[in-house]
Amino acid sequence: MNNQRLILVTNDDGYASKGLAAAIEVARGFGRVVVVAPETPQSGMSQAITMHHPLFLRRVRQEEGVEVYAFSGTPVDCIKMAFDHLLREERIDLVISGINHGSNSAVNILYSGTMGAAIEGSFYGCPAIGLSVDDHSPDADFEAAVFFGRQIVGDLLREQVEMSLCLNVNVPVGKPADLKGIRFCRQNRGFWREEFFRRQDPMGREYFWLTGDFVNTEPDATDTDEWALSHGWVSVVPVHTDLTDYRLLELLDGAFGSTEKE
């Protein structure tokens, strides 16, 4: 145990969620832990930042080696608060975001507040891990996620990774002994087929509530995170944030060129 290390923990389910307590369990064996987590649930907040109103920071508790703060913004706001204000004078060695109630495999990474925070953490030049369990229930079992989370964090810290690295880690339902191990994967292709649940409010106004099903367009691709998850593996996808489609860039440049006006 190296108490010199500083681990920043956040999530998108809010500072009081069971998954956050599990993330603290993962982190606390590796150093001092500071938590800056959202005051309220922020699922589906992606990489959103709060621009139009002020935010409030509150210290929730301090115990041996763990300080917990609640911040009234998004998961990304929490990361910015930690790096740019609260821990500005310190060196953060690792960011852990999660443990999320619900998987963030495939295209879900784009909507995920958990992964938004992990990506943001990696922007500050340190390794960041988003950890999620494939179970949405508030009392999901985090034992396997804690087990494999510790293994991955241990590997990263032992290898002294100090780069801007972001990993999207998803853990299937099951006890550690039931799972096959860790599998490095690519992001699965697929999309959400959405429906809006429609009802009337007490004033008779129609309201809409988002719901839907994920459609996996490549269920047999064994190198994807979805395949790994559904076959008992912990999926690990290394994440980058250059959204340039280079293949299309070449095509478009060839077809249209850079058109200087006459």
Next chain:
Amino acid sequence: MNNQRLILVTNDDGYASKGLAAAIEVARGFGRVVVVAPETPQSGMSQAITMHHPLFLRRVRQEEGVEVYAFSGTPVDCIKMAFDHLLREERIDLVISGINHGSNSAVNILYSGTMGAAIEGSFYGCPAIGLSVDDHSPDADFEAAVFFGRQIVGDLLREQVEMSLCLNVNVPVGKPADLKGIRFCRQNRGFWREEFFRRQDPMGREYFWLTGDFVNTEPDATDTDEWALSHGWVSVVPVHTDLTDYRLLELLDGAFGSTEKE
């Protein structure tokens, strides 16, 4: 003018913004226009979706060839509302998101509600364009963005692009005649150096408000959107959403392998 085409318009500044009116101007020469835009400003909302509360849809106005709806969610919620409910029985030929007050070049694409909506539109299998002007002011001049927006939309529709295509288009400040033309680019590398503006509220509580400066880590790279914008070009970055870092995937798989438990 082909009135058979259906163009969906949204934005992140809200249905009443000047930029939305400019996006309608871009779209209306190409077909029937349906706008589903946020009820309230949603800058910085990234690809966020609303999961924890119901949403309300309101028809704002209908005029010759243009219907405008306000939806109480995020930009991505607006896209889902249009494709999965309002226009479910119709075929949408193109999505235009914007015109945003402020550029979405470089890493800003990740925080941008404008680009979140454009990306979401492309998930439904049609071309989508995010249009932004490098001017945050509420009364920004959109003349050049309308001019070049029409040119790009015209090219896409003439080529009968029907694929899942997403373009991040940013237009510098200036009149059309002052700008050099269109340049296909890659996403610039850089990051935000943030600061929190700190004050006390009327109850004496400290609050934080996000502010910051963008740091361009490759100002001389002539193939980037930032370079194009700062040299008088309209930048066009084709966007993909596979966040897998394939280079790192190969490295990690080599270093750690997929570790089956003993």
